[in-house]
Each structure stands twice: as C-alpha cells, then as structure tokens.
Amino acid sequence: MTTATIDKAAPTRKVKYGSMSRDRAWALRWSYFFLVIFAIFFLTPPIYMFITSLKSSAEISAATNPWWVFHPTLENYAGLLTSNQFLRFFWNSAIVSIFVVxxxxxxxxxxxxxLSRMRFWGSATLATGVFLTYLIPETLLFIPLFKMFAVIGDWTGIQLINKWYVLLILYPTLTVPFCTWIMIGYFASIPKELDEAAVIDGASWIQTLTRIFIPVAFPGIIAATIFAFTVSWAQFLYPLVFTTSTDQLVMPVGIITSLIKGDVFNWGQIMTGALLGAAPPLIIYAFLMDYYIAGLTAGATKG
Amino acid sequence: MADVTLRKVVKRYDEVEAVRGIDLDIADHEFVVLVGPSGCGKSTTLRMIAGLEDISDGDIMIGGDVVNDVPPKDRDIAMVFQNYALYPHMTVAENMSFGLRLKRYPKAEIKSRVDEAARMLDIVELVDRKPKQLSGGQRQRVAMGRAIVRNPKVFLFDEPLSNLDAKLRVQMRIEIKKVHQKVRTTTVYVTHDQVEAMTLADRVVVMNHGRIEQIGTPNELYHKPATKFVASFIGSPAMNFIPCRLEDLAGKLHVRLTDRIAFPLPPARAARYQGIPRADKLLLGLRPEHITEAKPHPEPGVEAFETVLDVTEPMGMETLIYFTLEGAQVCGRVNPNAGAQDGAPLRLAVDLNNMHLLNEVTGVVL
Known part of the structure; x- marks a missing residue:
C-alpha cells in the first residue's frame, strides 16, 4: 500500500488558549469543591463505624470524644469472627448471593x-413488561408473597418459609428484571450484522449467544453480576420477613437480631459486623471496577 | 459453485412492497452487480438470497434447489457486510475459521484454508491480530477472507466498499476482481455506485422502485440503455436530456432543439425514428463525450452549432463545459486546448450517430 504524505509544516497561527484554560480551571475548582463535600458526606458513616468498631463497650458508653479511640481493641473483631452464629450468617449470605447471581x-x-434479537410476537411489549416489574417495590409485595408461600406450604407440604432457600426464589424477582433490562441494552448495542454474519457462518441461536454475544457483551455481564450480587448481599426486607430461626438468617438481618437484645445495643459488634459485611462487595467492586465502568458507559456512544 | 435463479420474487413489509416481482438468472461463476439508488430494493433482494429476509412471494433457487424455506446456514452462501461485521473478540484467523470450526472441520484443513485465503488477500502477517487493530481496508479483507475459506456456492457482497475512502475503494475494487478471477465463485454484489457496478460486473442489474429496469453487460447498459432512468444512472457525468421533437425539413428528418437549432439525422437514425409522430414530446439523449468542440472536417452525422458557455471545469485531460439549451443544462467534454472559457461563445459539434431519443412522458428509449 502506498500512502501520500501531506506536508503539515505549513505556517501556523498562534492560537490563544487563555480563556479556555481559565474556564477549565474554574470548572475543575467547582468539581473538586463538590466532590470533596460528597466524599465527606458519604465517607463519614463508615469512618465512624470503623472508629466505633475499635472501641470497647465501656469506651463507647463513656462520654469521651466519639471521633477518637483512646484504648484501641480488636475484641469486637475477635468476638464476631469466633462466633459460630456470625460465621453462620456470613456463610448463609455467601451461599444465597452466589446462588442468586x-x-x-x-x-x-x-x-x-x-427479547432483543429473536423478534417474536410481543417481544417488545414483554421487554417493557420486564422493566415494569422492576418498578414495583418489595414493600408492596412481601405480604402477598408471604401468604402465597404459606398457602403453598399448606397445600403441598413444601416448607419454604423460614428456610434460607426461600430467598433463592425471592431475590431473583428483584435481580432478574433489572439484569435482563441491562443486558437488553447491551445486546442492542451489538450491530445486527454481527449475528447475521454468525447465522450465515452456520451458528445456531445458542451458538450465537454463547460464542458471539456473551464474549462481546462481557463487560455488561460483569455489570449485571455485580448488581445482582450487591442486591442479594444487601437485601434486608425479605430475609427479615421470611426467615426467623438464627441458623437460617443472612447477615444484615442476623446482625440486628442477634446483636440487639431488647433495648441493649451491642454497638461495637454491630459496627464491626456491618463493616465486615460490607467487605465482600467492596472487594468485588475493587477487582471489577474497570469492567463495571466500561459496562455503565458502553452503548452510550457508537464506536 | 452454483447458479442462482429468482422467479417473481416479492418482498412486502406490511403495506409497502420493497421488491416487486424480480426475475433474474445468474449463471455459475458469474459476477452480477445489483445497482440502484437507495431504497430501490437491491439490498433486500440480496438479503432474501442470503435467507436473512423471508420472501413474500416467488421462488429463489440456488444450484437448482428452491431455498425459500432453507435457513441461511444451510444455503451454503457467504456474505460480506458493509460494516465488516467481524467478531471483535476473535483474532483474524479465528474470525475467518469460525464457520469451519462450527462445522467441525479437521484442524489441519482449517489451517490450510485460512493460510491460503490469507495469502490470497495479503493479510498473512495480520492473522493473530484483533479487528480493532486493523485499518478499514484490512478489516474488509478479513471479511472477504471469512467468505473465501468457507468455499461456498455463492458470495454475497452488501455494499462492501461504502465505508472506505475513495482511494482505498479503487484499490479494493481491483482486489475483489482479482479474487473473483482466482476463485470463480458465483457472486452477487450490491452497490449504489455505478462506477463500481461497471468495473466489477460481468452483468449489471439496474434496479429502481423495487423493479429491474435493465439487465446487461456494462457496455450494453452504457451504449444501449432501455430507459431514461438507466441512461441517467449509468455514466458520469450523466447523460444530457434536451427537449426536442422531430421535423421534416427539405425531405430529410430533423431533430429540432430550439427555434434556431435543428440537426438533420444520419440515415440509419432517420430510418429508425421515421414512424414516430412529429408532434410527440421527445428528449434527445446525448452523453457528454458526444458533445465536443467543432472540428474543421466533421465525420458524417456530426453536426456543429454555436453556443455561449455558462461554466467550464478543467479536469486536466479534458475540460467539462456546461451550457443551457431550452432550459436544460447540458454538459460536454472538450479538448483542454479548444479555448473554452466561462461565459464565452464556443462552436460545438454533436455526434448524432450516438444519440438516443426518448419519450418524454414514458421515459422509454425509442
């Protein structure tokens, strides 16, 4: 291939960038101002939790500066990590989340x-319907759902209430619609010619999905996975309603039911438990952050 | 390798007919180009041959078998898309071998086919790269490679060069022609670019409004267009159409353009047009190369006249001239030394041996 070269050393005019960079500087200043405010706002609670988790119960109830640890101790951590009950909650949460994802x-x-590719009758309506399901809050659903499971239990003898695996039926009602919606957006950003090329190359629908769509939309799948994991890890209402025995509880509910005894709040362990509970999503975010960001912005622009 | 036959093929989208009954016979090894303006149904026709669109009516046959209800993967065709449609997560070699891998060909066979195609397309050193590391021209080569390795009965090209810049387009055009000379696979090629159609095709199919206007070799279409649409679509600059009518002057048949200008017709033409009613509104079709500067000793059938030029466009090897006759803008091609200047008078000659006469109402070439 031959290429013609264009002489770019033609005389150039000095361009003033002054005002442009002044605008930019002001924009940056404002950005930092608000970012700092937001950072303080959102980081204060976890920092307060961390400080409290290092205190003994006596120091927490003492009237000292709450923002400082005078006698740091790991007794809360040791207490929780050696408690079979807490480990059980953690284990239940992990199992439920992994299954739900x-x-x-x-x-x-x-x-x-x-929904995005196999143009069948009603597929567009169905796609909208999937999204609408997501808009119904669980606070509206938990009583009828409880009644449903109770009736099913009476009729069939299959006991679902107060078993951890009831959550495997409940959580997907929250995660499936949203993840489906995210993935529809992802798949829609894949050019139609790509599946046509695959079809002509002899791929079936399943092969087109597994060998073309899943690899190409991988960032989207990561984003959906993170979302599903976060939702099921942090879900509170459903486990609070549907599980009661201590060996069936997941962490968010377990912490408050086992560490709040009547009107006695074991604040040190509550804070420690909450921090330890926040760790897995944090670690997952840290590892998959690059994919997640790519996932959130892909499809915004063509190319 | 196979022939392709379309019998009264119709494509309807709800109420709209995109393709209105097409009959087309494509012989084995033939390179056929479907050309026409956007929305003329050429891409739809190609996609129906590929099986990507259902046909509403009629039959499509590949190699003698009706394939109306055969899914694309069983039609043994390969397609090259305008936007390349390469699998972004696969290397060039993986892209090219995807179809063969799905069909579970032996590894050695796949490798030899990919190597051969890569050599033919001059992309041997690119086989381990990902599509995003390739330029537009290279991507299009890979897309062609993906078609070649399958060794299909028919190649389908859907405007494959539209995304490339003008220079690369000329180069890839030659490349496609070379590939076809080597593999001789029956090819159906869709483009809106008449130059591409003329240069690549064994036969060109000109389409308009979902119908075939004319089928012929590039030269037939250029010299013997059947309709005004074909005459104006093929050739650049386009053919001139000047309002005119026939008149008998001094016992000879003349074509009258203006009150001032009437040319006697050459005997062969006069005999052909004798039966046309003199009152009919007609168009004189003349290609720009048949309007040149007047020469001292004109050949028979070449008639001279004087006009004032509006604009001239020096192209180097020739100068394009534009002037107005009866409200119609007319383009001619003159020698750069003929002295053509903007706004200046020039003595021109029209070659009536190569004239066309069209019915102004129906657009049919008479």
Whole structure:
C-alpha cells in the first residue's frame, strides 16, 4: 500500500488558549469543591463505624470524644469472627448471593438475548413488561408473597418459609428484571450484522449467544453480576420477613437480631459486623471496577 | 459453485412492497452487480438470497434447489457486510475459521484454508491480530477472507466498499476482481455506485422502485440503455436530456432543439425514428463525450452549432463545459486546448450517430 504524505509544516497561527484554560480551571475548582463535600458526606458513616468498631463497650458508653479511640481493641473483631452464629450468617449470605447471581445470570442473559434479537410476537411489549416489574417495590409485595408461600406450604407440604432457600426464589424477582433490562441494552448495542454474519457462518441461536454475544457483551455481564450480587448481599426486607430461626438468617438481618437484645445495643459488634459485611462487595467492586465502568458507559456512544 | 435463479420474487413489509416481482438468472461463476439508488430494493433482494429476509412471494433457487424455506446456514452462501461485521473478540484467523470450526472441520484443513485465503488477500502477517487493530481496508479483507475459506456456492457482497475512502475503494475494487478471477465463485454484489457496478460486473442489474429496469453487460447498459432512468444512472457525468421533437425539413428528418437549432439525422437514425409522430414530446439523449468542440472536417452525422458557455471545469485531460439549451443544462467534454472559457461563445459539434431519443412522458428509449 502506498500512502501520500501531506506536508503539515505549513505556517501556523498562534492560537490563544487563555480563556479556555481559565474556564477549565474554574470548572475543575467547582468539581473538586463538590466532590470533596460528597466524599465527606458519604465517607463519614463508615469512618465512624470503623472508629466505633475499635472501641470497647465501656469506651463507647463513656462520654469521651466519639471521633477518637483512646484504648484501641480488636475484641469486637475477635468476638464476631469466633462466633459460630456470625460465621453462620456470613456463610448463609455467601451461599444465597452466589446462588442468586448464578440463577439470575442463567435466566436474564438468555432472556435478554431472546427479547432483543429473536423478534417474536410481543417481544417488545414483554421487554417493557420486564422493566415494569422492576418498578414495583418489595414493600408492596412481601405480604402477598408471604401468604402465597404459606398457602403453598399448606397445600403441598413444601416448607419454604423460614428456610434460607426461600430467598433463592425471592431475590431473583428483584435481580432478574433489572439484569435482563441491562443486558437488553447491551445486546442492542451489538450491530445486527454481527449475528447475521454468525447465522450465515452456520451458528445456531445458542451458538450465537454463547460464542458471539456473551464474549462481546462481557463487560455488561460483569455489570449485571455485580448488581445482582450487591442486591442479594444487601437485601434486608425479605430475609427479615421470611426467615426467623438464627441458623437460617443472612447477615444484615442476623446482625440486628442477634446483636440487639431488647433495648441493649451491642454497638461495637454491630459496627464491626456491618463493616465486615460490607467487605465482600467492596472487594468485588475493587477487582471489577474497570469492567463495571466500561459496562455503565458502553452503548452510550457508537464506536 | 452454483447458479442462482429468482422467479417473481416479492418482498412486502406490511403495506409497502420493497421488491416487486424480480426475475433474474445468474449463471455459475458469474459476477452480477445489483445497482440502484437507495431504497430501490437491491439490498433486500440480496438479503432474501442470503435467507436473512423471508420472501413474500416467488421462488429463489440456488444450484437448482428452491431455498425459500432453507435457513441461511444451510444455503451454503457467504456474505460480506458493509460494516465488516467481524467478531471483535476473535483474532483474524479465528474470525475467518469460525464457520469451519462450527462445522467441525479437521484442524489441519482449517489451517490450510485460512493460510491460503490469507495469502490470497495479503493479510498473512495480520492473522493473530484483533479487528480493532486493523485499518478499514484490512478489516474488509478479513471479511472477504471469512467468505473465501468457507468455499461456498455463492458470495454475497452488501455494499462492501461504502465505508472506505475513495482511494482505498479503487484499490479494493481491483482486489475483489482479482479474487473473483482466482476463485470463480458465483457472486452477487450490491452497490449504489455505478462506477463500481461497471468495473466489477460481468452483468449489471439496474434496479429502481423495487423493479429491474435493465439487465446487461456494462457496455450494453452504457451504449444501449432501455430507459431514461438507466441512461441517467449509468455514466458520469450523466447523460444530457434536451427537449426536442422531430421535423421534416427539405425531405430529410430533423431533430429540432430550439427555434434556431435543428440537426438533420444520419440515415440509419432517420430510418429508425421515421414512424414516430412529429408532434410527440421527445428528449434527445446525448452523453457528454458526444458533445465536443467543432472540428474543421466533421465525420458524417456530426453536426456543429454555436453556443455561449455558462461554466467550464478543467479536469486536466479534458475540460467539462456546461451550457443551457431550452432550459436544460447540458454538459460536454472538450479538448483542454479548444479555448473554452466561462461565459464565452464556443462552436460545438454533436455526434448524432450516438444519440438516443426518448419519450418524454414514458421515459422509454425509442
């Protein structure tokens, strides 16, 4: 291939960037101002939690400066990490979240593919319907759902209430619609010619999904996975309503039911438990951050 | 390798007919180009051959078998898309071998086919790269490679060069022609660019409003267009159309352009047009190269006249001239030394041996 070169050394005019950079400087100043305010606002609670978690119960109730630790101690951490009950909560949360993420992805990825690509009768309406389900809050649903599971238990003898696995049915009602919706957006950003090329190359629908769409939309799948994990890890209302025995509880509910005894608040351990509970999502975010950001912005622009 | 036949093929979208009954026979090894303005149904026709669109009516046959209800993967065709449609997460070699891998070909066979295609397309050193590391021209080569390795019955090209810049387009055009000379696979190629159509095709199919206007070799379309649409679509600058009518003057048939200008027709033309009613509104079709500067000793059938030029466009090897006749803008091509200047008078000659006469109402070439 030959290429013609254009002489770019033609005389150039000095351009003033002064006002432009002044605008930029002001924009930056304002950005930093607000970012600092937001950072303080959002980081204060976890910092307060961390400080409190290092205090003994005596120091917490003493009338000293709450923002300083005078006698740091790891007794709260030691207490929780050696408590079989707390480890049980942690384990329940982990199992539930892993199962929910798996179930969610197994449903929502193929569902999104079908809704975005296999133009069948009513697929557009169905896609909107999926999104609308997500808009119904769980506070509206938990009583009828409880009644439903109770009736099912009476009829079939299958006991779902007060079992941790009831959450595997409940959580996907929150995660599947949203993840399906995210994935529909992702798949929509993949050019139509790509699946046409795959079809002509001899790929079936399943092969097009597994060998073209899933690899190409991988950042979107990561984003959906993180979302599903966060939702199921942090969910509070459903486990509070549907599980009561201590060995069936997940962490958010477990912490408040086991560490608040009547009107006695074991603040040190509550704070420690909350911090330890926040760790797994934090670690996952840290590792997958790059994918997540790419996931949130992809499809915004073509190319 | 196979022939492709379309029998009264119709495509309807709800109420709109995109393709209105197309009959087309494409012989084995033939390179056929479908050309027409956007929305003329050429891409839809190609996609129906590929199986990406259902056909509403009629039959499509590949290699003698009706494939109306055969899914694309079983039609044994390969397609090259305008936007390349390469799989972004696969290397060039993986892109090219995807179809063969799905069909579980032996590894050695896949490798030899990919290597051969890469050599043919001059992309051997690129086989381990990802599409995003390639330029537009290279991507289009890979897309062609993906088609070649499959060794299909038919190649389908959907405006493959539209995304490339003008220079690369000329180069890839030659490349496509070379590939076809080597592999001789039956090819259907869609473009809106008449130059591409003329240069690549064994036969060109000119389409308009979902119908075929004319089928012919590039030269047939250029020299013997059947309709005004074909005459104006093929050739650049386009053919001139000047309002005129026939008149008998001094016992000879003349074509009258203006009150001042009437040319006697050459005997062969006069015989052909004798039966046309003299009152009919007609158009004189003349290609720009048949309007040149007047020469001292004109050949028979070449008639001279004087006009004032509006604009001239020096192109180097020739100068394009524009002037107005009966409200119609007319383009001619003259020698750069003929002295053509903006706003200046010039003595021109029209070659009536190459004239066309069209019915102004129906657009049919008479």
């Amino acid at each position: 798996t179930i969610t992805m197994l449903i929502s990825v193929p569902a999104a593919f079908a």
